[in-house]
Amino acid sequence: EVQLVESGGGVVRPGGSLRLSCAASGFTFDDYPLSWVRQAPGKGLEWVSGINWNGGTIGYADSVKGRFTISRDNAKNSLYLQMNSLRAEDTALYHCVRDSGTYSPPDYWGQGTLVTVSS
Amino acid sequence: DIQMTQSPSAMSASVGDRVTITCRASQGIANYLAWFQQKPGKVPKRLIYAASTLQSGVPSRFSGSGSGTEFTLTISSLQPEDFATYYCLQHNGYPRTFGQGTKVEIK
Numbered sequence: 001e002v003q004l005v006e007s008g009g010g011v012v013r014p015g016g017s018l019r020l021s022c023a024a025s026g027f028t029f030d031d032y033p034l035s036w037v038r039q040a041p042g043k044g045l046e047w048v049s050g051i052n053w054n055g056g057t058i059g060y061a062d063s064v065k066g067r068f069t070i071s072r073d074n075a076k077n078s079l080y081l082q083m084n085s086l087r088a089e090d091t092a093l094y095h096c097v098r099d100s101g102t103y104s105p106p107d108y109w110g111q112g113t114l115v116t117v118s119s
Numbered sequence: 120d121i122q123m124t125q126s127p128s129a130m131s132a133s134v135g136d137r138v139t140i141t142c143r144a145s146q147g148i149a150n151y152l153a154w155f156q157q158k159p160g161k162v163p164k165r166l167i168y169a170a171s172t173l174q175s176g177v178p179s180r181f182s183g184s185g186s187g188t189e190f191t192l193t194i195s196s197l198q199p200e201d202f203a204t205y206y207c208l209q210h211n212g213y214p215r216t217f218g219q220g221t222k223v224e225i226k
Contacts, residue, residue, distance in 0.1 A: 045155075
């Protein structure tokens with residue numbers, strides 16, 4: 001069974017940093033690209049960042065470019081999102097998602113970890 | 120970056136109605152378009168990928184069409200369990216973009 005379990009969320013002040021982690025199991029981790037998708041309370045889905053199987057291809061939404069860094073450790077079956085210079089508008093539930101292949105959409109979603117940016 | 124314009128943002132419909140939701144891409148994305156359904160408190164569920172391929176286990180009343188810049192999700196006969204919010208996603212490389220969502224409510 002595919003499982004994606006996020007951790008690392010919490011409350012942080014504007015300008016602060018957080019590092020999200022996603023522990024994956026139930027599939028061959030380095031066969032799949034992965035992404036982070038967020039959803040602010042009561043709002044729609046927003047794709048944040050994606051990474052291919054070996055980290056050689058990475059993309060970011062304009063809203064986070066230069067502030068967030070995605071990475072993965074295939075030896076640990078883990079995905080990460082380093083978030084710096086956090087803003088109130090980054091407040092959201094952050095989901096780790098598995099893309100079903102290169103140039104393919106997500107097929108599995110984690111339940112998410114909540115990030116709240118507030119003074 | 121590619122922008123996705125989804126319409127309508129909300130709609131009211133009755134059980135048995137035919138429902139159509141549209142997504143327009145700001146530039147051509149071939150058939151790199153997926154549709155998701157999200158119910159309150161749940162993670163999104165993939166309904167359609169490659170613009171028109173039905174995800175395994177999804178009822179055949181759901182269908183997708185389009186290519187290039189215009190895409191459509193159709194529910195042929197709305198059922199009570201279909202009341203939810205629907206999103207399109209373009210996955211033609213990075214960055215990816217979701218549509219704004221369409222909330223389908225009971226009339």
